[in-house]
Amino acid sequence: MRKIYVIGIGAGDPDHLTLQAAKAIGRTDVFFLLDKGEAKESMIELRRRMLKAYGKPGRRIAEGRDPDRDRSPADYEGTIADWRHRRSEVTEALISEHLLDGEIGAFLVWGDPSLYDSTIAILEEILARGRTRFEYEVVPGISSVSTLVAKHRIGLNRVGQPFQVTTGRRLAEQWPPGVDDVIVMLDAHQSFGTVEGDVDIYWGAYLGTPDELLISGPLAEVADEIRRVRAEARERHGWIMDTYLLRRRT
Known part of the structure; x- marks a missing residue:
């Protein structure tokens, strides 16, 4: 069975990474990153620094393009639901293509995964479709x-x-x-x-x-x-x- 960590990495200070998070990073084979464009390259770079400091040799990075969405929609809930669905399709493709049987994958989430973050809901949507199987664990972070x-x-x-x-x-x-x-x-x-x-x-x-x-x-x-x-x-x-x-x- 494949396993995925959803790892809270704090608000931006590398020192906010918990020991639990650092150990999870050290066990991970594949890290999934959704690129938000050049404007947020510094956010991607901080993740790369964490992987360099705590990741194991031979770790891999699988990158996908985060879908765009309307930031001021008339139908807020409908727009978010559509964006999450499109994001889940990108995420599922990354998992299916890059995470092998018996391997561990991880998403590095800003702050804490339980607070205004969509990663958990997206993984649940993928599992509900039944096409891609894995188990996952959430590692809390400093929000x-x-x-x-x-x-x-x-x-x-x-x-x-x-x-x-x-x-x-x-x-x-x-x-x-x-x-x-x-x-x-x-x-x-x-x-x-x-x-x-x-x-x-x-x-x-x-x-x-x-x-x-x-x-x-x-x-x-x-x-x-x-x-x-x-x-x-x-x-x-x-x-x-x-x-x-x-x-x-x-």
């Missing part, structure tokens, strides 16, 4: 959420209080009811601009990398600075990954 609050030296929750992790799209619709602390991910449109009231923001981009950016303070006072810094960074690098915590004052 951008954990990295964000560590860099700002704050707790993720306040004493006895809940928090919620959501997306920029959801935040633009409404502040999640019943919570005063909201972590926002996947926000391409700076949805914090829709938030009113006494709120502090803890923002970070390229977390754990040499290009890391951190801004915090009252939202009304630092929102424009975040927009400016974010726009300049995206122009400079060609891509940006950012996360932030919104905290209502109580």
Whole structure:
């Protein structure tokens, strides 16, 4: 039986790789990489550095092209479902062609595979089709959420209080009811601009990398600075990954 690891590799700092992840990398025969284009070549390069440091001699890399998708669709859920299906077909072809019987393959996933990542769902879709057989194991990683609050030296929750992790799209619709602390991910449109009231923001981009950016303070006072810094960074690098915590004052 073929086996696949889904390995969380952290938000960007090579030192965030766990011992469990390093050992899994060392056992892997084939690493699957989905190329997102030249704009994100630095993300691919970090993975290659990890393989050089922890991979075993003779390891192989199988690369495929990550399908494009509409980033501002009218039908968000339908668009995501279609993209995942197309991505699953690319992934299945890579597994079928490059992973031999008795071998171990791996996907290196940014942050933690359980948090806003599609790899687990895609592998389940492949198994449900029944054409390609394998077993898989998930190795947790340090998420951008954990990295964000560590860099700002704050707790993720306040004493006895809940928090919620959501997306920029959801935040633009409404502040999640019943919570005063909201972590926002996947926000391409700076949805914090829709938030009113006494709120502090803890923002970070390229977390754990040499290009890391951190801004915090009252939202009304630092929102424009975040927009400016974010726009300049995206122009400079060609891509940006950012996360932030919104905290209502109580």
